[in-house]
Amino acid sequence: MHWSRWGDPRHTTTLPDSAAELMTLAFGEIQPQPAVDLRDVRVPVAGLATEHVAALRAVVGAAHVGGDDADRIHHTRGKSTPDLLAARAGDFSDAPDVVVRPGSADEVVAVLRVCAEHAIAVVPYGGGTSVVGGLVADRGDLRGVVSLDLRRLDRMVALDEESLTATLQAGLLGPAAEALLGERGYTLGHFPQSFEFASIGGFAATRSSGQSSSGYGRFDSLVISLTVATARGLWTLGRAPATAAGPDLRQLVLGSEGTFGVITDVTVMVRPAPAEKVYETWRWASFADGATAMRRLVQDDLNPTVLRLSDETETAINLSDPAAIGLSDAGGVQMVCGFEGTAARVARLRAEVHEALGELGGERAGEQRGAAWAEGRFAAPYLRDALLDEGVLVETLETATGWSNLQHLYTEVKAAIGAAAGEQGFDPVILCHISHVYRAGASLYFTVAMREADDGAAQWAPIKRAASDAIEASGGTITHHHAVGRDHKPWLADEIGAPGVAALRAVKQALDPEGILNPGVLIP
Amino acid sequence: MHWSRWGDPRHTTTLPDSAAELMTLAFGEIQPQPAVDLRDVRVPVAGLATEHVAALRAVVGAAHVGGDDADRIHHTRGKSTPDLLAARAGDFSDAPDVVVRPGSADEVVAVLRVCAEHAIAVVPYGGGTSVVGGLVADRGDLRGVVSLDLRRLDRMVALDEESLTATLQAGLLGPAAEALLGERGYTLGHFPQSFEFASIGGFAATRSSGQSSSGYGRFDSLVISLTVATARGLWTLGRAPATAAGPDLRQLVLGSEGTFGVITDVTVMVRPAPAEKVYETWRWASFADGATAMRRLVQDDLNPTVLRLSDETETAINLSDPAAIGLSDAGGVQMVCGFEGTAARVARLRAEVHEALGELGGERAGEQRGAAWAEGRFAAPYLRDALLDEGVLVETLETATGWSNLQHLYTEVKAAIGAAAGEQGFDPVILCHISHVYRAGASLYFTVAMREADDGAAQWAPIKRAASDAIEASGGTITHHHAVGRDHKPWLADEIGAPGVAALRAVKQALDPEGILNPGVLIP
Structure with a gap:
């Protein structure tokens, strides 16, 4: 993954001529806003004491603890437009102190024990594709931040060809998971736009939904069981395709964004690869x-x-x-x-x-x-970088609601975005599509583009706020498939109510009493 | 509902000749074991102080607080075979002290506040069809037990013909809900064996699954949103058919069996009534x-x-x-x-x-x-009563697992039931069917019949324990659609693990700090 752009650095593109013309037509003169040179980026001094780094090395092996600038830069934040803008400006103030790469679920548990003992924050890291600020820890009183890179958990542990389920480790990226399944004639069928760089663990932790959700289902609907590393040990949930054995605790872990534990493997339904x-x-x-x-x-x-x-x-x-x-x-x-x-x-x-x-x-x-x-289904994020290069701010946001409320929500969110941009003197282009449909309703996915101001992040913040307020006021969910992270947290409290917030906090306290797991993310 | 039998007293039957012959063939001489006469039943003295009853009357109106023997008898326990055996023996030691019938969700909240203030247990009561001991409260240090009968919450609050969803109040029984929907041309399609007497709130609280689940889906899969009365006020969850806004807290309430709050309405997907x-x-x-x-x-x-x-x-x-x-x-x-x-x-x-x-x-x-x-799809429970009359003990239990484990689970559970009955000198007939199928697996539903011993409850307990142990050891879920109640609680801890138990307890403490909601049920 590129340090300040989406995806494979070899696939970096410039804006097609047709798009450049369109941008000039839409926004008038735009000024290129190139990223700083990587040599000009400064990373904060790593704050973790030698003894704590040594304790982590003792768990996963010295070769699997990374502390150099390149490693820390690559594990800083995710890939929202504000994340990209910060990276392009050379701001890596959110860099983790160290990158730890466990090789097994037991090693994850051991890392969590070390971090719990020494009050070190742990940010689970799969593909680094969060677009909601899910990868930045509140340091608070903690001693430092570990980016827990799960990419070494990259095996298909089991394939049950009778039950049509596969147990996939959390660090498998989309293409690797599909390749392993494909060799045996199967597919998971989960293709979000982030597919090429996102991980199985991330899909589960964020309740991802793919472009083929209409046929294959959302990721959460495919999960039969999962294993979660907690400081209390490994937690395995799910014995059957369906059960009445109390609340469905799998659904408490799905969408928990690393705040209750670290998902180490997931057993999902698969299908024969389509002919x-x-x-x-x-x-x-x-x-x-x-x-x-x-x-x-x-x-x-x-x-x-x-x-x-x-x-x-x-x-x-x-x-x-x-x-x-x-x-x-x-x-x-x-x-x-x-x-x-x-x-x-x-x-x-x-x-x-x-x-x-x-x-x-x-x-x-x-x-x-x-x-x-x-x-071109996975190409849009590359296009976003090319637009940012040219001085066009582009970002996306999404929601879902019942069919009877869909046009109302569409109109209100679009109006709110337009008004908030207009207040700053910008005239955005607002695109929308429906890409996930259900019997009772559907998602709305908005793309907003406009001439970038000098401070793009400050320009976007009130627009995002206005859109989120409009979503809340119009009865939509604050996110259909991007997750909560830090960016949607202010609206989650209203969506799940005071008892919901109390429930999440109680579970957090029970499973992560030291508060080391992705602090600041998700839980209001 | 009959006080000691299933269903409508007008539908009480005797055993068909063909069945009687079969029973004699299978079990030899059987001795009729008639129930005691209702006049011989004794109910414990109601323990709730006058001032507390008065406080409850102030909330719902005096006409909606019932304390006579008949009312208390009818709200005692559910309809498992051990429940029926206790009733038939005249044992009503688990009778609630008072029956309270709120007329609105706000009244439910107010009742919970009174009970929280005065340390009175609250057992939500819909159709009274639990077969897992879900309707008996641990009195512990509490002052008494209120059976919170929700039958007055019997309206269809909304029907959204565009989103194809209906908002149904918790106290609607299956046939009434279908009638309301049917008038408008729709069906919920949820037909468990208990359909004629079970309630919408009960379906949600226990993760019910109906005989048409293959086509219409389990009840939990139909739920878009729900309202829960808690001592902290009304809690509404669910804004969209799907969301990535954190853990799915609807799935924490579904299956919670009244231990976190009282479900007062549920918005579910409906379908056009089949032609x-x-x-x-x-x-x-x-x-x-x-x-x-x-x-x-x-x-x-x-x-x-x-x-x-x-x-x-x-x-x-x-x-x-x-x-x-x-x-x-x-x-x-x-x-x-x-x-x-x-x-x-x-x-x-x-x-x-x-x-x-x-x-x-x-x-x-x-x-x-x-x-x-x-x-005859809803008739089997009547047949059970007729068999009990004749001295044949009959009970059911169920589980689910992945397809690749199904035959193993079937064999093991059947063997365990046979062995445990054999140890007592009984030779049971064990029937099984698969009635709920999923891409990844299916349910198994066992019916066990044998000559009844003098103490049927003592006879059944070790068999149930052996079957449950076998389910656990063979990788099945302890219940596919009957729920946990008190009867499956000993096995739930293993199924959801120590972190799962900790999570449930934490949520319970957060939402019901006084511990008044269905104490003793569900949570290990």
């Missing part, structure tokens, strides 16, 4: 029409593997195909509809979906743009 | 063959609404049709396969399922027995 994949696009007269069609499909149990709908602005800018980004005058909105499975199943479901969408007034637009979407 | 219902049976050479077929169906996304498979013994005794109970010599095992939905959907899915089951070696046996199953 066939088809992605096609449909055109609708309006975002509302397209949304109604999505609702009718899913409420009628017709679930394509991928189902995405861009609003008018996103369709016009065609963000679904970064290579072809630019204004389109085709009008209406675009839906991507993807089918994966056996040839027979794809053919049958596709015929049913075509019939339904046709009756609902959709216009089939072929497979070209669908294929382009699939091709 | 067509077809139940048919299939014959398989063995339980293992039938189970494989179920697994293949569900893993291939072919989900009939109802999918049940009896083992060889249950098939032979044909418990699926109580009216026709008796030995069958057809051999093999019977699967019930039910389809509900639009005529077109039923036809299409049915064709696909027929093709798949045919290829897997199943033999279609027509609709007659399927219709008989549907007709």
Whole structure:
């Protein structure tokens, strides 16, 4: 992962000409805002005492404790736009003191014991792709911060071909997990935009949802059991696909973002790798029409593997195909509809979906743009870096609600973003898509772009606040799949209520009495 | 509900001749064991002080506080076989001191405040159908026990026809909820065996699963949001069909069996009422063959609404049709396969399922027995009473596990039941069926029948213990849909581990610091 950008440094791109023209058209003159040179970055002096580093080395081996600047820089924060802006400005004040790489779940427990004993914060680190500030610890009275890099936990521990479940270690990144499963003919089918760099443990800890959630399900819905390292030892939860044995404590760990313990492996449902994949696009007269069609499909149990709908602005800018980004005058909105499975199943479901969408007034637009979407599906974060280089601030936020509230929430959030940007004298472009659908409702994913001010972070903060307030006031959840981290914490308290906050604090106190696990994250 | 039997007193039955013959054949001479006469029942003196009863009356109105013997008897315990045996013997030592019937969620909060202030235990009471001892409070140092009867909370508060969700109050019994939904053209589709007498709040508090779970889903999977009365006030959870806003606290309340708060309403997903219902049976050479077929169906996304498979013994005794109970010599095992939905959907899915089951070696046996199953689906508990009358002890227990462990678990539990009964000199008939299937595994539901000893409760206890130990040792969950109550508590600790117990206790302390809510239930 690049130290100040998304992804593989070899894939760093510049803005396509078509996009550059569009930006000038939208925002007028923009001034390039290059990142500082890595040589100019200064990292705070590591504050952990030699004896404590030695205790950590004793647990995982000296080779697996990293304390040099490069290591610390690479484990600083995540990949939200504010995170990138700080990195680009050379601000690494949030760097951990040391990076510890355990090789087993037992080593994780031992590291937690050392850190509990010596009051050292532990930030579990998988792929480093948080976009909600999930990787920065409140130091408080603690002696220092360990970034607990789980990448050495990279095995598929078990594959049960009868139950169709796989036990995957937390440090496996998306592509490695898919490769291990693929060798045996299976897929997890979990493809969030962060797929190439995010980890199995992260998917679980944040309740990730992938672009194929319509067909494969959200990550949390795939979890059968999991193992969590706590300072009290290993905790294994989940004996059956379903149970009435009290509250579902797996659901307490899922989404806990490393604050209760460190997830070391997860047993998830897998599927046979699809023999066939088809992605096609449909055109609708309006975002509302397209949304109604999505609702009718899913409420009628017709679930394509991928189902995405861009609003008018996103369709016009065609963000679904970064290579072809630019204004389109085709009008209406675009839906991507993807089918994966056996040839027979794809053919049958596709015929049913075509019939339904046709009756609902959709216009089939072929497979070209669908294929382009699939091709570019993980590329948007690279585009964000190229935009930041050129002086265009771009960030995303997301929510979900019931179908009957969806258009209201959409309108309110968009208005709040526009108003908050306008108060600062900026005229943003606001794009939106629906990419996760359920029988009872759907997600809304907003992308906001505008000319960057001198201080991009200060520019974005009130807009994010206004959007979050609007989400809360309009009955949406503060996050559908990005998680809480530090950025959404102020709104979580309202969403889960005072008893909910009390419950989270009580569990935290019970499982992490020293308060070393990701302090400052999640819990209001 | 009958005071010492299941269900509507007008539906009390005697044992069909065919069943009586079978029992004699299986167990030799059996001696009728009639229940005591209601006039001979003695209820302990109610222990609650006049001032406390007055405080409760002030909250809900004097008309809604019941303290006479009949009321207290009807709110004593649930409907497990040990519960029935105690009632039949005239033992009402667990009677609550008073029955309080709040008329609103706010009144529930106010009742909890009175009880918290005066250290009075509160047992939430919906339909009184617990089969795991979920309705008996540990009195400990508390001043008395209130049975909090929620039946006055009987409204459908909202129906969202766009999101396809309904907000149902906790005190609605199954048939009333279906009637309210049915008037508007919808169904909840939740039909556990207790359907006719169990409540919406109970379904949520115990993670109920219905006979149509294959098509409609378990109750917990249908819940979008819920309201919980706590001594801290009303707690509302759930803003979206899915969220990444931290741990899913709805899943902490679902299955909490009244120990954290009192669920006052639940917003659940509903479906259009099915235009067509077809139940048919299939014959398989063995339980293992039938189970494989179920697994293949569900893993291939072919989900009939109802999918049940009896083992060889249950098939032979044909418990699926109580009216026709008796030995069958057809051999093999019977699967019930039910389809509900639009005529077109039923036809299409049915064709696909027929093709798949045919290829897997199943033999279609027509609709007659399927219709008989549907007709008698809620009748088994009445039959249990008739058997108890005749001196046959009958009880059920259930578990779930992954497909690859299912036959092992089946064999081990059956052997443990047989051995524990054998040690006492009894030779039980053990029936089993699979009635809830998932991609990753399935439930096992055992029915055990044997000649009743003089002390049926003492006879059953070691058998239940042996079965539970075998479930634990063989990797099953201690309960798939009956919940924990008091009866499964000794095994819950192992299933959720020490950190899980610590988490439950911490939440309990945070939300119910006075420990008045269903004390002794659920939490180890």
